[in-house]
Amino acid sequence: MLRTIFGALLCTALTVSQGKADINLATMHSIRSNLDRRVSPCSNFWAFACGNWSSNYVDNFQLAEQRYANAMIAVLTSNRLRDAPRLFKQLQDYFTACVGHPEEQMQLPPELLSGEAFEWTRATARLRKYGLNGVFFDEMADVAYNDSLSYVVQLKMPVADNNHSPMRPETRLLERDLRILREKYGNEEPMLQLWMLSKLNKEIPQIEWEVYFQELLEREPGQLLVQISDVEYFRKLGELLRQSSNTAVESYLSERLAQFVKEAKPDSTLQSCIHHMSAVLPLGMNYIYDRYVYRTRSEDMRQLQQLFDSLRGTFAKYLEHNRLELSHEQLSYLHAKLAGMQLKLGNLPNLTSADYGFYNDHYASANFSAGSFAQSFWQALRLRTRLQHLPLGQPGATLQLKYYYVNDDLVRARNAPYFEHERNTLTVPLVFMQWPFYDHRQHPIFRHSLMGFILGHELSHAFEQEGILFDAAGNEALLGVRIRQKAKFQAALNCAQHSPTASLKERLADFNGLQLAYDTFFGLAHDSQRFEYRPYDFEQEFLAPQIFHLNFAQFFCGRLPTAINHDMDDVRVNEAELNLHQFSIDFSCTRHQFDSIGCEMWRAATHE
Ligand SMILES: *[C@@H]1O[C@H](CO)[C@@H](O)[C@H](O)[C@H]1NC(C)=O
Ligand SMILES: *[C@@H]1O[C@H](CO)[C@@H](O)[C@H](O)[C@H]1NC(C)=O
Numbered sequence: 240m241l242r243t244i245f246g247a248l249l250c251t252a253l254t255v256s257q258g259k260a261d262i263n264l265a266t267m268h269s270i271r272s273n274l275d276r277r278v279s280p281c282s283n284f285w286a287f288a289c290g291n292w293s294s295n296y297v298d299n300f301q302l303a304e305q306r307y308a309n310a311m312i313a314v315l316t317s318n319r320l321r322d323a324p325r326l327f328k329q330l331q332d333y334f335t336a337c338v339g340h341p342e343e344q345m346q347l348p349p350e351l352l353s354g355e356a357f358e359w360t361r362a363t364a365r366l367r368k369y370g371l372n373g374v375f376f377d378e379m380a381d382v383a384y385n386d387s388l389s390y391v392v393q394l395k396m397p398v399a400d401n402n403h404s405p406m407r408p409e410t411r412l413l414e415r416d417l418r419i420l421r422e423k424y425g426n427e428e429p430m431l432q433l434w435m436l437s438k439l440n441k442e443i444p445q446i447e448w449e450v451y452f453q454e455l456l457e458r459e460p461g462q463l464l465v466q467i468s469d470v471e472y473f474r475k476l477g478e479l480l481r482q483s484s485n486t487a488v489e490s491y492l493s494e495r496l497a498q499f500v501k502e503a504k505p506d507s508t509l510q511s512c513i514h515h516m517s518a519v520l521p522l523g524m525n526y527i528y529d530r531y532v533y534r535t536r537s538e539d540m541r542q543l544q545q546l547f548d549s550l551r552g553t554f555a556k557y558l559e560h561n562r563l564e565l566s567h568e569q570l571s572y573l574h575a576k577l578a579g580m581q582l583k584l585g586n587l588p589n590l591t592s593a594d595y596g597f598y599n600d601h602y603a604s605a606n607f608s609a610g611s612f613a614q615s616f617w618q619a620l621r622l623r624t625r626l627q628h629l630p631l632g633q634p635g636a637t638l639q640l641k642y643y644y645v646n647d648d649l650v651r652a653r654n655a656p657y658f659e660h661e662r663n664t665l666t667v668p669l670v671f672m673q674w675p676f677y678d679h680r681q682h683p684i685f686r687h688s689l690m691g692f693i694l695g696h697e698l699s700h701a702f703e704q705e706g707i708l709f710d711a712a713g714n715e716a717l718l719g720v721r722i723r724q725k726a727k728f729q730a731a732l733n734c735a736q737h738s739p740t741a742s743l744k745e746r747l748a749d750f751n752g753l754q755l756a757y758d759t760f761f762g763l764a765h766d767s768q769r770f771e772y773r774p775y776d777f778e779q780e781f782l783a784p785q786i787f788h789l790n791f792a793q794f795f796c797g798r799l800p801t802a803i804n805h806d807m808d809d810v811r812v813n814e815a816e817l818n819l820h821q822f823s824i825d826f827s828c829t830r831h832q833f834d835s836i837g838c839e840m841w842r843a844a845t846h847e
């Protein structure tokens with residue numbers, strides 16, 4: 240559901256003291272010390288921009304997370320009276336349990352150990368209550384594809400869990416059979432069905448749905464609305480599990496549970512407990528950070544909103560050019576989507592600061608214990624699933640925008656901005672709002688080349704081949720399909736695949752995001768061939784466009800870990816610059832060294 244920019248490692252040295260140091264000089268100093276001047280910017284820009292990171296290496300995400308954690312530790316260990324005292328006490332208890340019991344065995348909740356005869360649907364539902372999802376299928380309380388304000392149960396085929404290696408012969412066999420099913424019935428864009436539970440029972444009688452939902456929701460499921468894809472997979476899954484021995488299925492589930500606990504459980508350092516809590520108790524943790532730590536919200540938000548609005552303004556100009564030769568109706572669809580897009584700073588409900596009662600009562604049903612981490616851990620996961628499913632039981636099951644925040648099945652908190660198609664909303668996590676990612680005192684060129692690129696990347700996700708299907712209100716719409724079918728849209732997709740990519744939509748978001756940020760800062764009509772950009776007073780060597788490219792690229796410096804769902808960072812930087820026609824002009828590259836590919840999807844191509 241979420242599109243996130245990535246979680247890779249970065250470079251850039253130097254910590255700017257929050258005091259008087261000139262932040263622009265400091266940023267330039269850091270940029271310069273990461274360069275490897277033996278490499279030509281025209282032959283491998285990433286290697287030029289990041290080549291010397293190793294002597295100065297700092298992982299910026301780690302740095303930002305550390306600062307976030309230290310600030311939260313200070314708040315959670317102080318005894319000052321806080322508003323929302325119950326919430327505060329619960330988080331304190333959880334934190335105490337987490338850091339205080341490093342050797343504690345992660346005993347299972349009594350409910351999971353009941354001695355009754357094993358039955359796979361009930362067992363799967365019970366584990367789902369405690370956070371284990373995606374073993375045989377994925378289950379989520381989410382919104383309908385054609386009505387982004389209506390809650391439904393979503394059922395899907397799971398993705399493979401590559402971290403799980405079955406240990407017993409019978410679990411290995413089951414794992415193999417499940418993989419065969421996934422490969423046989425998997426579909427890149429599966430058909431979605433919206434069925435009442437009664438219809439689901441009829442269509443897929445191989446699975447005891449009533450038992451599953453009764454156990455999961457702890458009530459009569461009644462008139463549940465279910466959105467399901469991969470129907471044939473579910474039928475065959477039901478058959479497979481019926482034929483398998485209970486021992487095999489039970490062993491398989493317990494191996495997956497052990498794997499889940501291993502991944503979700505923090506080590507008991509103060510910092511990893513904070514990160515763990517940010518993932519499993521996001522509402523409380525974000526509230527506390529926002530209320531007691533974060534000091535520059537209003538200035539940051541003013542700047543971010545301005546940046547976001549100017550990016551949208553540039554994109555609106557791309558649309559006016561109508562490169563894809565869209566109809567009036569199709570263009571209106573895109574303009575409405577752009578105009579309706581929201582920016583959120585922090586994953587919090589849209590409430591006023593006086594509204595702490597909502598926060599205070601939020602975790603009321605959880606029984607955390609300062610004396611037992613295992614108990615608190617299972618309580619937190621049980622609570623999360625309960626909160627996710629709560630709206631399904633409300634009349635109409637309608638999403639309340641005012642109270643909405645992201646509370647999904649993560650075990651690691653998001654630290655980079657993300658876009659939600661169903662909400663048409665871009666969220667910037669508060670942990671990201673720190674130097675070197677962001678500082679409101681920085682010169683606009685730094686903010687535009689880093690945050691501008693990132694917001695531009697996320698905004699562009701709304702217009703790639705998957706995002707385009709969602710309209711301004713977050714509903715999948717036929718108009719989006721029609722736009723995607725346009726020959727020029729398809730040609731831009733092909734163009735972007737001139738070299739292999741791990742994710743086409745991420746590449747499109749990079750291409751358009753960098754182009755958008757660049758055009759927004761320098762103006763659409765700029766002509767870097769004729770216009771000599773003056774140096775700034777804090778920088779005598781590099782010209783403005785060069786600083787722009789360097790600061791963008793250095794967001795991606797690092798050790799090149801294998802990226803998941805994204806290309807490697809060097810490929811991302813070099814490909815995005817290769818697409819940007821102005822790059823070769825800004826660094827005076829010859830055609831021979833650097834031949835821009837120009838895969839614009841929305842913007843008028845430079846050569847047109
Ligand atoms: C790399 O950084 C170090 C320390 O900042 C500096 O002394 C050195 O000259 C740099 N090397 C290159 C190739 O730029
Ligand atoms: C969504 O689609 C279902 C059929 O798949 C239909 O019954 C329902 O009315 C649609 N809802 C809206 C809001 O269009």
Ligand SMILES: *[C@@H]1O[C@H](CO)[C@@H](O)[C@H](O)[C@H]1NC(C)=O
Nearest residue numbers: 581582583589590640641664
């Ligand atoms: C928050 O609520 C206000 C009105 O109470 C509304 O104007 C604003 O658009 C909402 N913001 C978001 C991000 O939903």
Ligand SMILES: *[C@@H]1O[C@H](CO)[C@@H](O)[C@H](O)[C@H]1NC(C)=O
Nearest residue numbers: 605606607608609610611614
């Ligand atoms: C909460 O946990 C404590 C400690 O384990 C236990 O004594 C108490 O009965 C629990 N309360 C509820 C309401 O579950």
Ligand SMILES: [Zn+2]
Nearest residue numbers: 243244745748
């Ligand atoms: Zn992305």
